[in-house]
Every structure is written in structure tokens, then in C-alpha cells.
Amino acid sequence: MTTSSKTGKTSRATRTRSGTRTSPNQADMMADPRRHLLDLDDLDALEIEGLLNSAEGMLEIAGRDVRKTPALRGKTIITLFYENSTRTRVSFEQAGKILGADVINVAASTSSLSKGESLLNTVKTLEAMQIDALVVRHPHSGAPYFIANHTDASVVNAGDGTHAHPTQSLLDLFTVRKHLGDLAGKRIAIVGDILYSRVARSDIIAFQKMGAEVVVSCPNTLLPDEWQPGSILGQQTGFENLEIARNVDEAVEGADVVMALRIQQERQEAGHLPSLREYSDRWGINSRRMAMAHDGALLMHPGPMNEGVEIASDVAHGVQSVIEEQVRSGVAVRMAVLYALCARSRSARNGAGTEN
């Protein structure tokens, strides 16, 4: 224990970026133990910073030749994925393994869910195997909340429907902070499938909490009905102060970060878009649009990319792109999250409050 909690508020804000000696036990200093990470809306800026600071240390561990720590030795983490995912699942698996936890991957499909075991029974079954954390991805918004209601294990939301993807947002914050430092006053432009994007929702919340200004742009068909282009949202929308640009040029103008979101083929099939070609022309991020952004602006994408659709290949792999770095940050951030949730918990299986 190196930092004192006597000073209350400030202790959690203390940055440990200078330290190369990792102190994953920094998370221990958090005043109130957090059991789940379901979204970032119930974290304040200090708690988010605490996780990002912890991730700095984790990044160092993940970069070692022998990358293994015993921090979560003896803990069991299950990744329960009801949607296909390579990068997020592998990222969590690697994060858990570097920390010494046993990681079990369960790939479930909602088709078997609909005709077979209910989500509740699946969770109860896994819990009976004495687990410490469940990392859940599910196509239904709110599924991790439902699970959190029915398990004593920690639940990490690895993406739920069109609702939230908090670890993606943490890694986005982490990546941007590394390059731009303090996020206060920075302009973040998010371009793409806002209506269906859990990344957009969590990122809007996350960047705003850190003091950044967020602006979004997309075809009107991919905007919630109650959001009007050329407006700044009010409190009743739940996304206060979010700017809705009239067009993509207005959004990227002067931006410090430009984030392109994946456009899925289904949007065209469902009638949201005339064609991907037209989308690329009118909303795609290319060198001309990047040139409108602030000097040294970062280009981001949560992946997987459709190069040539929402993002041009030259900029996706150009000097402003931090897309691969986002992936590296992902492991460190997820280590920080798993550590914060699992390290102290004497784990659900021993029963709350019992010593030993």
C-alpha cells in the first residue's frame, strides 16, 4: 500500500503513470468495492481514471518477455459469448491469463438458447461451478444486467445488444489519453451507425464524463427519432450536450479524434441505406475529411473494419491511425477491469463476509 486513503477524494485520482513498478493493488484503494462493470454511466471520472491508471501498469506487464503475474491465481473467469467475436473474447482471455486466472471460454448461440436452456439456467449452471467473474457478450441489450441480478459472481459487460460496451470505451479513453493527455475540452467526432451502436452509446458517455465534447454524424435513418441534426441534445434525451452534426464535414471539422463505426451490410438490406457505395461517399472517413480535423487528430475504429466503406484504407493504415494500438490497449484495460473486480473479492464461492 503506497498511497494513503486518508485524503479521500484525491487518493483515487492520484496518477501512477510515472511508476514502472506496477502496483495492481492500486485498485484496492477504491473506496467502495465495485462488483460489476455493466457500463460506464455509474462510474465517476475519478473511478474511470483509476482504472486507466491501473491499465498503465497492466500495459507494462503485458509487454514483458515473461508476461505472467499471480495476481488472479486461483480465480476462475468464464467468457460467455452469445455473439461471434474474435478480438474482444481473445482480449479478455489474454487479460485473464496474464493475470494468472483460469479462463474458460463458453461460446453459446442464441439459437440453442431459444430452443434449449434459458439464460437464467445457463448462468445458474456456470455459477454452480464456482466462478469469480462472468464476461458476457449478448445480442440483447440489458442481458448482463439480468445476469448480474442472478449471480454472485462479478459480471463484466463485453457488449450487450445496442446498449453498451464499457471496456471498449475504456480502451478508447486509454488510447486517446496516451496521445492527447487530458481529455477536457477535446472534440471527439463519432461517425457511423449511431442507432445500432453500443460503442457509440458507451463512448458518448465515457468521453463526456472525462470532459470532452462529443459530436456524432450519420445518415438520418441511423439516428434515433428524437435526435435532430443540427442540434445539441437536452437533458431529457439521456445524452445531454451531445452535438448532432448536420453532416460529416461539420462533425470532423476541428476534431481531435475521429472515430469511424462499422457499417453492417444488414443496414442496407433493412432499407437504412441506399448502398454502401453511397455511404462511403457521403459518410466514409478519408484523407480529405481527416485533413479537416485538428492537426495531429487521431483516427480510431472499434473494429472490425470494412475498409473502403466507413474508412478508406490509406487513412486506416496512415500515420494518424491508432487502430492497432486500440487493440493493444484493450488487453491492458481488461486486465485492469478484471483485477479491480476479482482481486479482492473473496469470491462468490466462499460466501460473502467469511474469512478464509
Place this chain on the structure above:
Amino acid sequence: MAARKKLAIRGGRVIDPAQGIDRIADVLISNGKIEEITGKSDGHTPDGYEQIDASGLIVSPGFVDLHTHLREPGQEWKETIATGTQAAARGGFTTVCAMPNTEPVQDTASVVDDVMRRAEAVGVVRVLPIGAISVGQNGKRLAPMGELADAGVIGFSDDGNPVSDANLMRQALAYSVDLGLPIINHAEDKRLGAGGVMNAGAVATRLGLAGVAAEAETAMVTRDLQLAGLTGARLHIPHVSTIGSITALRSAKERGLNVTAEVTPHHLTLTDEWVYGQHGEVPESVGPESYDTNTKVNPPLRSRADEEVLIEALAEGLIDVIATDHAPHAATDKICTYNEAAYGINVLETAFSSIFTLVDVDPKMLSLGRLIESLTAGPAAILGRDLGSLEKGYSADVTLIDPEMKWTVNPQAFASKSVNTPLAGVELTGRVVITIYQGTKVFDLRNHG
């Protein structure tokens, strides 16, 4: 049947909107019929009458529900005719109209006969069946509506399944004219609804749940009203929930069309903000109590603006009646993700109290007399039957209400087999304490607590 007792309901505030009565009086019952409402409560009870002391209570005609899902036959684990009618009795309803989305569907006389026989055997209140509009409720071909009418249905509905084909809807309306029975079409353009699970708007956006735009209902209500005009048929619009539907309804009534509409207790009292799971409060952050599947219902809980317009429309009589759309579902249908959850709210036992709580808060918004009218004389007029009034000679169906009683909703204590209500733990004002059906007490809170 055994000879029924003579009953004297003494000293209550008798409210019978059909007769324009609102005064302290005694109600005398004999042979299962209303014998008399006395001029005032005179303190004398004729010999041979069992007395019920109703001082401090409201004495209302038994409520009539045009829209109930009893689930039998076919889904008896959710509700049965026995438990559903017991729930009705607890809620003050003495007549319930059973929606035909049973298994098998009530699309032939034999299924309707079966429901009526079961109701006669095990029901504690009156059950009136509704027949399907189309065979199997699949919207392809008209059900034998004449045969169903002869079997005693009070109207036709494919409830839950809108009649999407405008031509089939036109034919159903035209065919029903001879039968003199209303077509009750669940109005929802499924394509426009596009897989939504709650009302479109800020809450849906925040929770990442697909939203159904209000226009998905308004568009079909508007279509149906036009077709009612074309055919001259009787159209009854179930569970209206949008401002746009009200606007269309007003225009149709001004044209003199033969149309009526109902609104549910939940659309009058709850909004989409209840999906956050905090009894209507908007939380700072989404929490584990959010995504309350007991709020999932079709049509979805709408915005506050819709709710206000619905209350006003009911108060002025533009919306004719309150109907429950009582839709019991088993726990497994609701202990799941919001997307997976079944649509429907368990309403019968909270219907009156939830709305009366509004009246209690602000009688200018909705008067007690109008509330009772919309549960009694209103639906009885749509049925065209001698129900919903305490007129001499009518079936002695009477509901006694304690307007002062405060109680907290405990679904585990419901008579219904199911517990799917978002009102669990909510304190309500006013409660049905005694329900009398055909001169016999079928519910008495003192015996049930």
C-alpha cells in the same frame, strides 16, 4: 340453483352512472337481481335480508372488462378460467370478455362452446367470449363469424395479431354489419414497428432497446377508422395508446362513425420511463433493476405526453371505456432478457386502484363518476346488454370500494396464477373490498386479507 339470499347493502355512496345516481342509499337484492335502490339510507332493513354495512364505501355496479386473456384452453400454466375469474372478482369485475387467442383459437363454435361451458362450471363471474376475425388468427381468411355469433360471441378480434391485410379488414367489417357485433382490431403496423420491444424515444435509445414508433399504431388506427367509414360497420379500437390515435378517433367521431375505443389502466398510469425499473423515476445510470420485463406490453407503455392526452380523452368521453388487457404470463416468460420476455401485464387486481390513485391525486384530471362509468355503463353499452347498472331487474352485480384504503401491491397474493405486474411494491389508494355477482358474494377482502 339454490335460492339466493336477500341482501341489503346499507348506507354506502351509490354511484350508478347509467341512471345518473350518486347518493347515499341502500341497495336491495333478491333472487340474484337488483330489487331497489332506496331514496336514501333510512336505517330500516326489511326482514329476511342479510345486511352488508357499506358506510364509508362506494357502491358501484360490477365492472365489465371488454378485454381479458384467460389463457384457457391451452395455456393453463399462465391462467385458467377459474383463477382468471377469481382475479376478476378481486378487482371488482363481474363480467370479463375472453380474448380468443387461446389454443385452440376461439375460431369455431365448438371452442367457444367449450369456453362457455367451462366458465359456467368453474368461473366465479360472467365470461363472455370474443371470436376470432380470421381462421387461426392468421389474417388470411375470415373465421365463420356467423357461426361464432350464433354461439354467443360479443365481437371479433385477432388480438395480438393485427389484421394487416387491409382488404381482409374491409371484408371483416362489412361482414360484421349483419351480425351487429364490433370488430376489435389490435392496431399495429408490424413493418413500421420493425421488431421494437418498447416505445420509441429517449428511454429506448438510452437502454439500447429497439423502439416501436407511436405511428405504427396511429397508422393502422387511421386505416381502420377509414374502413369503418367505408363499410358502416362497428369498430371498437382496443388499447389506444398514442396521441395520433386520439386525433384520428376524434375526427372519426365527429364524422358520426360508429366507433368506440378503450384504454388500459397501464397506459393511463405508467410511461416508458417505468422500463428503467424505478417506478417511473429516471435514474442517473442504468442499473440492474432496469430492463424491467414486467413493463413489456403491446402496445408499449408510451410517453408522458401520450399518457396525458389519454387521460384527457377518457375524462371527456372520447375514449369510451377502460379495459384491462389482463395478460397473465408465467414467471419463465418474464425472467429473461427484455427482448425475450412475453408481452403483457397482469392487470385485473390492480386496475381500479391504479387509476383511482390518479383520481385521488387530482379529481380534476378524471372524476370518480367518469371512472366508474368507463368501467360499467360504458362497456355495457358497447356489449348492448343489461349490465353495468344497478337498475331494477338487472343482474345483481355489485362492487364495493373503500376509497380511503391504502394498500401495497403484492403480486404473490394475487388470485391470478401469474405475478407479472410492474406495480409490485407500489402503494395504491382505494380498494375493492366486496364483489357480488348475481346476488352472491364472490369476493370479500375480510376473508382474503
